[in-house]
Amino acid sequence: MSSADPRRDEALAHVLRESRLSAPVTPARVRALSERIAAAAAPLLAERAGAGEVRQRTVWDYAASWSGVLLPAGVLTALAAGLCLFVLSAQREPSAPKLSRSRIALMGAATNRVSSQNLIDFLVASDPVAARGSVR
């Protein structure tokens, strides 16, 4: 009872109680009714028991039978995927672009750091193989 509830009227409660507004329920009646309800509920419970077996076969047994295969397979797949990622990331090391010596020479000429008449000498000095190819 909360504090906001009205106070109980003891006198009224006494009169109501003594007026025997509802007849007492005897144990014999309760027992008979209990048996009646149990009998009426038997088909519903049997139906549930049958449905329960089917449900167990289709859900739990299915999961249990496949868990022995699927769990190791899942773990192995995850390990393999991790290994692949590790190998691939190791192969792709970032590298600075390699500039050939002839390219450096040509860039030097283009930016006037090297005069054009000295270009061939520069190329020969810097990259003998490339210079030989250009003379031919």
Place this chain on the structure above:
Amino acid sequence: MESAQASAPQREFLRPVLLSDAAVEEQRIIESIRDGNTAAFGQLIERYLPRALGLAMRILRHHEDAEDLVQDAFLSALKHIDDFDPARPFWPWMSRIIVNRGLDLSAARSIRSTEILGDYVADRGSSPAMDAERSDIFAHVRVAMLALPPRRRLVIELFELEGFSIAEIARLLDSAPSTIRWHLHVARHQLRGALAHLHGASA
């Protein structure tokens, strides 16, 4: 006195917190019933049938009707047991089924008379004149109570006799607490009026 003893288990009605062991046990029973366990359903009946029958009698005031109502409520609870959350206490759910169906039945069979209950049993040592007067008072109270609408009658009985709080009755009858307070106020007014009229007539 007999009726007071019979209604003692009903004081447990709608108690929001069950003992943890009892709650766990009840949860196990519900789970077993879901799997179709007959013995578990028997345990549920044994646990709640007296309270359920007491509540049904308060609403319908007729043994056979109350028994039919309780049977119907238990079977309905079994059919819809998958909708019930086993983490919550079972009795509030069950009692709501009984009250809703009981009030519908009560409204439908308003023409049918209620059972004639036993007359007042005389106390030892009281005079025949006193017995006759008391019997007259209680008969008038019964008539006044039966004149109340079923919902209002249930409110005053649950509050005055069973010791439920306004909030508990409001939850049970799916009404606002203010509505329950109003029903209680009007019912008390009508009953006190009937008793005062009786006193006036005898004076």
